[in-house]
Amino acid sequence: MTKEDVTAMILSAKKQAGLTWEGIAESIGMSPVWTHSCAMGMNAMPADKAEAMVKALGLPQEAASVLSESPTKVWAQAVPTDPCIYRLYEIVGVYGPTIKALIHEKFGDGIMSAIDFDLHITRVPHEKGDRVKIEMSGKYLGYNAW
Amino acid sequence: MTKEDVTAMILSAKKQAGLTWEGIAESIGMSPVWTHSCAMGMNAMPADKAEAMVKALGLPQEAASVLSESPTKVWAQAVPTDPCIYRLYEIVGVYGPTIKALIHEKFGDGIMSAIDFDLHITRVPHEKGDRVKIEMSGKYLGYNAW
Amino acid sequence: MTKEDVTAMILSAKKQAGLTWEGIAESIGMSPVWTHSCAMGMNAMPADKAEAMVKALGLPQEAASVLSESPTKVWAQAVPTDPCIYRLYEIVGVYGPTIKALIHEKFGDGIMSAIDFDLHITRVPHEKGDRVKIEMSGKYLGYNAW
Amino acid sequence: MTKEDVTAMILSAKKQAGLTWEGIAESIGMSPVWTHSCAMGMNAMPADKAEAMVKALGLPQEAASVLSESPTKVWAQAVPTDPCIYRLYEIVGVYGPTIKALIHEKFGDGIMSAIDFDLHITRVPHEKGDRVKIEMSGKYLGYNAW
Amino acid sequence: MTKEDVTAMILSAKKQAGLTWEGIAESIGMSPVWTHSCAMGMNAMPADKAEAMVKALGLPQEAASVLSESPTKVWAQAVPTDPCIYRLYEIVGVYGPTIKALIHEKFGDGIMSAIDFDLHITRVPHEKGDRVKIEMSGKYLGYNAW
Amino acid sequence: MTKEDVTAMILSAKKQAGLTWEGIAESIGMSPVWTHSCAMGMNAMPADKAEAMVKALGLPQEAASVLSESPTKVWAQAVPTDPCIYRLYEIVGVYGPTIKALIHEKFGDGIMSAIDFDLHITRVPHEKGDRVKIEMSGKYLGYNAW
Amino acid sequence: MTKEDVTAMILSAKKQAGLTWEGIAESIGMSPVWTHSCAMGMNAMPADKAEAMVKALGLPQEAASVLSESPTKVWAQAVPTDPCIYRLYEIVGVYGPTIKALIHEKFGDGIMSAIDFDLHITRVPHEKGDRVKIEMSGKYLGYNAW
Amino acid sequence: MTKEDVTAMILSAKKQAGLTWEGIAESIGMSPVWTHSCAMGMNAMPADKAEAMVKALGLPQEAASVLSESPTKVWAQAVPTDPCIYRLYEIVGVYGPTIKALIHEKFGDGIMSAIDFDLHITRVPHEKGDRVKIEMSGKYLGYNAW
Amino acid sequence: MTKEDVTAMILSAKKQAGLTWEGIAESIGMSPVWTHSCAMGMNAMPADKAEAMVKALGLPQEAASVLSESPTKVWAQAVPTDPCIYRLYEIVGVYGPTIKALIHEKFGDGIMSAIDFDLHITRVPHEKGDRVKIEMSGKYLGYNAW
Amino acid sequence: MTKEDVTAMILSAKKQAGLTWEGIAESIGMSPVWTHSCAMGMNAMPADKAEAMVKALGLPQEAASVLSESPTKVWAQAVPTDPCIYRLYEIVGVYGPTIKALIHEKFGDGIMSAIDFDLHITRVPHEKGDRVKIEMSGKYLGYNAW
Structure with missing residues (x-):
């Protein structure tokens, strides 16, 4: 299970449950920016926040350990097009x-x-x-x- | 007289008079970020602010019209090194x-x-x-x- | 279901039904440029237009929610070759x-x-x-x- | 005398005479877009328009022949920053x-x-x-x- | 069925039948350069030539409509290495x-x-x-x- | 005296004498493409052709030896903009x-x-x-x- | 069967048979550099050498015709990192x-x-x-x- | 006096004296490749060879110390065009x-x-x-x- | 079995056994930097160290021969983003x-x-x-x- | 007076006085790496060290204020060639x-x-x-x- 897998799980769970990033962030007691950034695999969660995230979204247990791994930050476009x-x-x-x-x-x-x-x-x-x-x-x- | 010339004049006048960007900005009644940005040739000043700038720093009169020209914004490094x-x-x-x-x-x-x-x-x-x-x-x- | 999936569905439905972009655009009451751009995943449709699109082309219902998601606009070629x-x-x-x-x-x-x-x-x-x-x-x- | 020299002369004459591109274009009977583009060295003027331009702005005679030379179109930034x-x-x-x-x-x-x-x-x-x-x-x- | 699929079919049929590009071109009454270019998906064939191509090489009927679609021309190497x-x-x-x-x-x-x-x-x-x-x-x- | 110097001399002499590349090429008994290419410093002339060029255009004698030096071919734009x-x-x-x-x-x-x-x-x-x-x-x- | 497929077959056969490039080259009567280069799909073998290669390594017969096709030479890194x-x-x-x-x-x-x-x-x-x-x-x- | 200055002096002296790189190299008892490379500023000469070079070509004394400085090797084109x-x-x-x-x-x-x-x-x-x-x-x- | 396969096996075995790079390095009697680098496929292990690695982590025997192959070192980002x-x-x-x-x-x-x-x-x-x-x-x- | 000017002065003074970077660093009581880096305009000196530098090398007084300005760090080659x-x-x-x-x-x-x-x-x-x-x-x- 990779960071990409966990990102996909989170996006899917969020959509099905009709949640917002604000709401998810509140449920784990952190800011929306940091929470989204961890969900995208751009930051690592401490163990307790990763546990809270897994519970809040009903993710498999292994996802918690993945959320707390140190990420390798990669962006493909030196000049972003979006x-x-x-x-x-x-x-x-x-x-x-x-x-x-x-x-x-x-x-x-x-x-x-x-x-x-x-x-x-x-x-x-x-x-x-x-x-x-x-x-x-x-x-x-x-x-x-x- | 180009925007580059005026930038050089401003930097030299600021150094000789021992001014700060905060101070210059205050003297023309604008913010330091915007003031510095115009001084670098990255933004254009309305006529009255250009006049105030020229007076505050003792620049030649022509500098005022240059400061109020629409700039072409160029940066050479797609990924900045500084x-x-x-x-x-x-x-x-x-x-x-x-x-x-x-x-x-x-x-x-x-x-x-x-x-x-x-x-x-x-x-x-x-x-x-x-x-x-x-x-x-x-x-x-x-x-x-x- | 991603924006790419929906683009593929639209292209296939359009081909089978022998439609034109002008025709599709007219059927949803919007311009051809904007309609094509949304179909390519470069713009987002408001809910009612997404519904109309799904009906006009016989797409699955989930496609409507995908058509109204905010897209990430990416182009791979800094200098286009076509x-x-x-x-x-x-x-x-x-x-x-x-x-x-x-x-x-x-x-x-x-x-x-x-x-x-x-x-x-x-x-x-x-x-x-x-x-x-x-x-x-x-x-x-x-x-x-x- | 190069296209760059003539561009500089035109910009200087325009500033001193307080002209606009609309005005210059009208005086030579062409559109402002095309007129500006020739002034920038990105298009070539037919002989009569080059003559009219030289007269309208008081440029030296040699400028007319330069304005009618076929230009080499160069832009340095594959992705423009301005x-x-x-x-x-x-x-x-x-x-x-x-x-x-x-x-x-x-x-x-x-x-x-x-x-x-x-x-x-x-x-x-x-x-x-x-x-x-x-x-x-x-x-x-x-x-x-x- | 994409242009890439049809290119692969053509290359395979050509190899099995021991044909040359000269020969294929002659059989559809066009030049070898243009014929090869269409086969690579870099140009579009008018309907009759696409039909002739499909017959000459024994391709499935759908290939004809693909051969006559307007292509998007892409090359990946700004400076070719071959x-x-x-x-x-x-x-x-x-x-x-x-x-x-x-x-x-x-x-x-x-x-x-x-x-x-x-x-x-x-x-x-x-x-x-x-x-x-x-x-x-x-x-x-x-x-x-x- | 560099290849760039000689190119400038040739362009100037050609303009003043009202010559064409066809005409210059004919006067040295070579093709216009090759003649222009040597004049741009992209090819080297054999000694006799360099002499003929110098005579035809009234260039200083040293230009002949420069025209016959092996050039270093450089183009700055991997994808040309003109x-x-x-x-x-x-x-x-x-x-x-x-x-x-x-x-x-x-x-x-x-x-x-x-x-x-x-x-x-x-x-x-x-x-x-x-x-x-x-x-x-x-x-x-x-x-x-x- | 592509050049990449044949390269993979050769590498695998070489490893299993414990051969060296020197040895393979000797068995087909060519130099190791040229032999390796053809094996990598960077050069084409004449028919007899391709036959010898296929025999020496026990490759399927189709590999011989692939080894003698003209290759398209591609390298992905303008500046190699290895x-x-x-x-x-x-x-x-x-x-x-x-x-x-x-x-x-x-x-x-x-x-x-x-x-x-x-x-x-x-x-x-x-x-x-x-x-x-x-x-x-x-x-x-x-x-x-x- | 920079490495570029010394390169220019060497090229000029070589041309005036009608020397070849082979000849210059022989006169300082080194190979032509290494000698040319030092002359281009891409390698450094030990003191005695730098002295010999200066004598052989009649360069000013300061050139010897420049020829023996450690160079910074720069090439501007990642993919050479020549x-x-x-x-x-x-x-x-x-x-x-x-x-x-x-x-x-x-x-x-x-x-x-x-x-x-x-x-x-x-x-x-x-x-x-x-x-x-x-x-x-x-x-x-x-x-x-x- | 490629170097990438072996890297994946090592990462998975390390995670399941709760090992550290320090620990793995110690068990094969080498430094952590070199050990990690070989595990990433950026360096080659001598046969005995590859054997020790395979034993320490319970990898299949073939992995040892892969770990001792000379690697091709590739990094995709000229300027790293992490x-x-x-x-x-x-x-x-x-x-x-x-x-x-x-x-x-x-x-x-x-x-x-x-x-x-x-x-x-x-x-x-x-x-x-x-x-x-x-x-x-x-x-x-x-x-x-x- | 710019950072580039001061770098040139330092290199020239160092050469004439026959100093080493180790020696200069010792004379201002700092490390050779940091001292050289400031001399190249890649780091800024506190006022006292800048004074010491100016004295040690006999530079004009204005150089001290330049040495203590915050530098803009620029390198032109994303992949260095030296x-x-x-x-x-x-x-x-x-x-x-x-x-x-x-x-x-x-x-x-x-x-x-x-x-x-x-x-x-x-x-x-x-x-x-x-x-x-x-x-x-x-x-x-x-x-x-x-």
């Missing part, structure tokens, strides 16, 4: 140097960690059309000198 | 499909606009090491049917 | 900067949306050989300042 | 197979020529926000059998 | 700019069509070793002005 | 496997040489529009067994 | 321009044929560690003038 | 797996070093046309186990 | 030129062998968070002169 | 998945930081030829759950 994901890529292209400059101004020479990191998505009502809000937070890591 | 920018690219690779799934769950089939869009960066104090917070907000655009 | 599609790519290469300059002249710094967007194709009789006419219309989106 | 041009590329990716299918349905096995071709851009007022309209027309060319 | 095909690619690299210059000199700004096009291959006896002769002919298309 | 050259590339993609199959049928396992090779271009009058004719001839080389 | 093959690629990168310069010095403007070509590999004993010796020989082909 | 170098690349593609298999058969799991390596080129007279002979020899390196 | 492996790639990009300069300073013009090479990984306790230590050692190879 | 750097890239390809597996076994799901990171190079005497030793140490970062 418009919804491409817009994020475009933001990195357009605003990447700006984000870098302001991190350097506020912290010094370093980066925002993509490992010690979290991400939230919210729908923000707006009179001219609702907005997507994405909040990222990552630990600042400064370059070593030795 | 570690600070690469981490953002990696986040798109790892969390892109998750962001897409949650936008679909919350809104329907569509995207977060990267044009009707804004972005803020904050330093968040944290006992185990301060964190970088990035907040993006873009208008939701749903696919047309016709 | 001559009919390549000519469109070439037009973007040759006339892209011109289209950009005229949008800026007519509207300001912004883009034509590819989401709030529609497209029509017509055969135009011409004495020296009939012509293909492609009409695109997309909402203008101006860049935000913040 | 958001305004990328949206056109995305449209080819998403709707390319659909356009191909409908050309085949309406005409037979063949293509829309990108040489015997013209293109127009209009601003269409709309209560929810004005729209960009792009109209393309190209001769249908059917594949030979021999 | 030495026999690479030499053609190299000729385009080395002599492409020359062919372009001479077309411009003889015709004006335009191209040789690859659609309204035909191609023949002959073996030319030569005392120092026989030669391959390739003759291409395509309609000249001049660029539009509008 | 439409006139791209059509040739497309022909290799679409008809390459067919040309290969027919060379194998007529000769055996081998290739058409691109070195012991010549190429001619003619304008062929045609009532529905004149045609470009390209004739290539290369020595057949069969694979060695050892 | 270290043993990469070293050869590196040699082309580092010494390619040198080999070219010396061929030009010794022969004139032309190439070493990779078709009328042979290659041998030997183990050369050496006190500081044995060495691999690779000897290539290909016919010189000079560029045509016409 | 036909003479491409043929070598093609040989790696076609015969690479064969060379690997025979090294494994003769030595075990390992490679031919491209560092402890030498290469010679000879013209071999042949009645059907002279041949280029390339001899490479590199130390066998077996993989470590630890 | 964050754990990407960081190593980034280190090569950032510190590669530095490592090269210091090897040249300490040894002369040459390289660190990746064949006569070993690698160890250790966990180093640290009060601010434990550290990963990677130690590589490879034989220095100096460039030949000939 | 053999000394390529070997490091090859090690990542061959041993990357192994290093990842052992980090997961020793620590859990996470990475070795390339920011909170140091690197040392030593020459290790060995009777069969001296060896290059590279030691890397980076902080382990475990993936967040939220």
